[in-house]
Amino acid sequence: MATRYLEIRQGVLSKNDQLAAGLRERFARAGLFVVNLVSSPGTGKTALLERLLAEMRAMGLHVAAVVGDLQTDNDARRLARSGAPVRQITTDGMCHLEADMLAGKLEGWDLDALDFLFIENVGNLVCPTWYDLGEDIRLVLLSVTEGEDKPLKYPVMFNSADVAVITKTDLTAACECNLDAMRANIRAVRPGMLIFETSAKTGAGLSELLAFLLAQRRAKYPTA
């Protein structure tokens, strides 16, 4: 028996990364803009999406959603009420979505006919960080009920995201949330991060977020 050293130089998650890169190309060919929503459980991903899907459809946009859930199809049913096509990934206890799970859910959808695809990740601020899904934007949500210091507790997730949304702003006073401190903490772990503030209950801040998403899509696909 002989011992040898073998050089490898390979990302531990290269398999997922490659699949995600393939998806990203596919989305780009289809002119589809993809947003991956990540947050703690209960931050308001589904509530925000219910609003966004409905408003975008009312504007004549073609939108769809894929939602990851540990056990139930509650979120998928809530989102489907908007009339948008919605698919559910039940992860059976797995606490994040991976690119192959998403790829498996896209079959039969005419991606060319879609403008936006929203992916609601499983509520978890750790594991979804590691798994690229081929998205254009990773949007991290944080509610005013969770405490201002969440970004400092999960710096890796907040750093990996492209945009932050502070949710449930209708509860800011009730929760004695200091929004300035929350914004400062987000930017401490991600300097320059763009931050939106929304309430799915009152609708506050939604039009700004919507305008941003539309502008991002237009910037990527100027002729679409």
Next chain:
Amino acid sequence: MHELSIAASLVESVEQAARRAGAQRVARVFLRLGALSGVAKDALLFGYDVATAGTLLEGSRLVIEEVAVAVHCETCRRDVKLSSIQDFRCPVCGQPCAQIAAGRELEITGIEIEVADDASLQAESA
């Protein structure tokens, strides 16, 4: 235990490479782990022992090289090491820095494998 899925991917990749090289067993795995990878070292080591059971990697050692986070400071015009991943400011001049130069690594750099003597000859002559 968030790191279990990472350990499983690590084992899968290493086992594939080891088999291709005709290994009978993997003795050591070398990994570069950035402080901004989000992977906790101790949890990964624990997950590694679980994930290697019954594979070519069983009983092997995971050797982790930790990589600090470095950002590019536009004011100082160089890469600087962060003292904390909760504070992305240049430790020299205090300027907020978003551009990451190092620290995201989650990378296998190499493995030490045991091969039958004839297989090692084959590999060397190939």
